Amino acid sequence: MDFQKLLEKFSDSKSVTNDLLELKINDSYSIQVYPNSINHLNEIMFFIGREGIEKYLYLLAPKAKSATKEKFNGAIVNESDTQILKKCELSKSNRVALQSLFSFTVPQVLGINDSFGFGDRLGLANAGHIRSLNIGNFKPILAQQSIRELTRTQRSADEVMDAAVWAVFQEGYKNGFGSDADHLKTPADITVMLDAGFTMFTFDPGEHVDNNADEYDEQKLFSVVANLPWSELNDTFPAAERRYSQKEFKISNEFILNVNEQDFLRAYAKYGKAIAHIKKMFEHLKNESEGRPFEVEVSVDETESVTSTFEHFFFANELHRLKVEFVSLAPRFIGDFEKGIDYKGDLDLFKREYVKHLAITKYFGNYKISLHSGSDKFSVYKVIGSLHSAHTHVKTAGTSYLEALRVVAAEDPKLFRAIYNFCFGLYETEKMSYHVSAVLSNLKPASGYTDQELLGLFNSEDARQVLHVTFGKVLTEKTDSGYLFKNKILNCLKENEETHYKFLTNHFVKHIEPFC
Template identity: 25%
Template structure:
């Protein structure tokens, strides 16, 4: 397998213009003595919306690392791929987020479930793992239930992983298994059972993305019980450490937090756990860079501000269309979306302050931010007009991108 670094951080770049600005945030952090590895990610769905190809992500990242002299590790993530979509990502990705959410809840053959339960008597009983908030109480019926719910998904992950490894060579592949895009969070006991199944399937998984309790909405802060998340995250870290020792999984195995951008209230919890336990982390962001582009264009004024307003007005007219694919990860109150006429009267700083995620700013509007987050294909409709505007305002847009990643994400997570 391709061995992942301890701390990896996923960055999305919808239009492949901000790789350099993104990388500058990691350079700033490295200058402080903290190495976090950038992972450029983009899903098949996003490529389809924008009309891009997976190779463009690699090309932009490679150009940025060469231009800025980045001599540390970096990766390109084939984000949320399945067997039917992985093909175009194989030549240009080394990190593969294997998404098996569609198979969760579909029953595996009864004899395979029984075989799994029989192979793992160690999962039954009172499990006192180091670092847990309380022992895990697991019955045979619990193991049976979880196997019925997840074993088919794990089998599918194995099939996808072997397809990738056969095509690229296992030494060129870092594998993540994603189970976050489902309705029900996985508990720490369920995570342990899933990890046992992944070991049986011989997947050298290095990051796993469970669904946590609470709302991980796109581009805004976490909504939920912080104490519950703290227990859950810390227990998951303890479960992973135990699974590595018990099942021979890679020692680089770590939690992956999807939709991790802007979860400001969680970063102190995560940072404390990492510092206390020495655990690694993969945290994935995506659409926030596109939002910083809109903020930068608004701040630039002139034609940039005009285009930003046009994009918002179009998104407002197509709320249902743009929100439908992301319904499970956004909460937008349409009554709190200002109308286009109101926004057209704003100057650049006023529009930027409505979108920029500074929670104590009186103008910040989380509903506008979420709508724009999922409306990036509006910019794709503008084609070269949008990308030409990014080029014309490269410095101000890039500064917004760098500040967002460094000041609001990397520093709170890894510095404090």
């Protein structure tokens, strides 16, 4: 059989759903091919296929020696007089080889284009994320993981990048994607993610933010500011005071900031050390990147204290003064951005404040607002989407994990019941590092729900948060025979891949539609 002609015919069947097509090698061996993955280069046909529930990269190549073919580690599974079919693991080394040949598999810097961060804690969701991009103008960030998530899931930065790149190739997505090394707290964190090929670096200086500054009296504020690391800020207390205190800043015709002495002192008391830390992080990244393109996001969203409009202006202005280049800034907005559920707060007040924050980004003109803990904030999306002129980055993570558990609940209720009860018992300890408010007494043990009612738990704010914050233990807990849940979850998702992709696509279309 002429496999090349058959694959060329498959290539004509490319579609959004990327429906699998059977490539029959012989009576006992066939491969399910993802038609969108078929690519030609140097007389070689590359494609992703499945054998059972596992995926591989395949090369259909001339039998003659080829430097391109030899880049990939694998085994010849079929051979004729003129061609070989080589089967390769979806490994890091093969991913790097693929990226050297196909530029669309290399993450890019996205600039101030609207962008959407799709966190994937399991490594199986990115294809579903890509399929949700049929609407809207968002550029996707597919490889996105924080150091905290890597630690809790016991994954490596390379594994996150591998999963994203193989999904891009599988889906034939050639419109460009970003990669976000999220919530970095130390220079060492930067180095790990840079080595894995990440292009966006989210600095989290939260540990250097003084959340008590809003409560300080003027004497305390003066004392704190006087003892800031002024040399690290390339500044002095008097020079900073002249720059801000008793000054007026015209942000737009409708919005003027009038800064008094307390505003100035409070901004420095709250964020002065954080700005010094960001400067240190940026300089490390610039030195380590050795000329490779990168972009920076600055995040102060995971703090207790709301970022006022002047503090936003001050923060951005100081970063510009220190020549720290950043593409997005995540303030701590008014209201509650809890994990896994919709916004809690006054939406009219949020809109009034957001419009002011947006005006500040336009004043500087070279960065966008980033919405962290962005999963399921549908009411906020409608507000931001209604403004139209807003450059936005939305960052999600846990909601994709919840969609994976929704698949488990639909396809293997017995497994989901065990996971749910496990999470129920862990919630009070696991919630400590997250902004959540679930109340266990609002929920019942799994035995109190029918199989159909299990799916209804994904509409419960309490259940969503209980499942959300316990992901680390669920994915890493072991018994003498191996992982307690991880492999069972992964196998369930692989066996029900189309259901998984459908759930993800439907869910993220709801996220994206309000911005269209």
